[in-house]
Amino acid sequence: MIELPQTNDLFVFLIVVKNKSFIKAADELGFSRSYISKRIQVLEETLNCQLLHRSTRAIELTNQGEKVYLWAQEILLDVRKMSEDLTDSSDDPQGNLTITSSLGFGRQHIAPLLSDFVKKYPKVSIRFDTIDKMQDLVAQHVDLDIHIGNHISPNLIAKKIANNNRILCASPDYLAKNGTPEVLEDLLQHSCLVIQERDSAYAIWKLNSDNGEQQIKVSGHLSSNNGELVRYWALSGQGIMLRSTWDIGHELEAGNLVQVLPEYRQDADIWAIYPTRLSNSARLKACVNFLEQEIPKRLGFMI
Secondary structure: OOOOOOHHHHHHHHHHHHHOOHHHHHHHHOOOHHHHHHHHHHHHHHHOOOOEEEOOOOEEEOHHHHHHHHHHHHHHHHHHHHHHHHHOOOOOOOEEEEEEEOHHHHHHHHHHHHHHHHHHOOOEEEEEEEOOOOOOOOOOOOOEEEEEOOOOOOOOEEEEEEOOEEEEEEOHHHHHHHOOOOOHHHHHHOOEEEEOOOOOOOOEEEEEEOOEEEEEEOOOOOEEOOHHHHHHHHHOOOOEEEEEHHHHHHHHHHOOOEEOOOOOEEEOOEEEEEOOOHHHOHHHHHHHHHHHHHHHHHHOOOO
């Protein structure tokens, strides 16, 4: 029978590599240095390879150690998920969730809702990251991505959370000085504020209307990958922007921004995207259901 490494030994190995020291690893784990050394020795004997180069100053991974280090992370993550799934139930969801979203929407809306969620389900722990680029959810071990936009990878599962459109708008001051565009081609004569969204090509605005989809390549003096900066510039009278209604609802109501070419829009609904079925995880299902209920309430006045 093939002898397999113990998960505890793999865990000790990861702690040693993280600290680059047997002594520091022993201090972190609360064991003696001799115990740490023994567990690494047993692991090396079990795998029949040397994992570490040892010196008086530091330790370094061997080539084989590099491979074991990567595998150990995957193995322990799977073991942790298995343990969480066994204790995770629909009546009492518990365990860890890693959630991502875009910076602006995540900061304004998702972060407050996740705070409410963990109050309701105190046995669930959440790691929430804001990332303004598309990512591989499986490779990055992300359980849930709250995504704005209708371009979704076919290998992922998606559930629509709320309706959302991106619309064209500008400040009253800008329109008073530069005129209001009446047809789509008029945008070519205007200063357009360009943002690189997660799911869109740079400076190419694809817009929907009753006549189908049209696209136009715009230009202007100011551009950014940060939506809040573009919003600030638009409010300052610098040009026309294409921005989600969730972000500018208050400004439209107050008259600080005015919609232009209202017959055009860009569909950019809000989706929960996840790599595994909700039935496989009670905590993920609880979180998605919670956001599905609360996001439309939070955005109802502007969508």
